[in-house]
Amino acid sequence: MPPHTVVCLEDDLDLARLIELTVRAWPATVYLAHDGIRGLDLIRAQKPDVILLDLGLPGLNGWEICAAVKNDPDLCDIPIIVLTAVPIEIQERSALSQVFDYLVKPFSLGHLRTALEPVLRPAS
Secondary structure, eight states, X not given: OOSEEEEEEOSOHHHXXXXXXXXXXXXXXXXXXXXXHHHHHHHXXXXXXXXXXXXXXXXXXXXXXXXXXXXXXXXXXXXXXXXXXXXXXGGGGGGGGGSXXXXXXXXXXXXXXXXXXXXXXXXX
């Protein structure tokens, strides 16, 4: 079994699959969810090393999931990398202090790898 676990919450199925293929190169086990409710269930079940979180999810949006994770003592230390196509509004910028990093879509796979590197690099 790969040493890392990643939960990716992304409602664009093609992008989710591309992210999955990219992350597996670490190696890592990747769990995908395309809506916020299923995604939060996956996060709670898997307690991943990192969460890739689209903000525009159906069910629960990314900000709601971020708040649920950060308010849960069992999950609050999991790094969150936000994925968004929508510019971050000024009132939401304070919420960004709760996340490890964020990528604006469309992002390159190189940018994704760079964002994940500090979390998924092999232990020395």
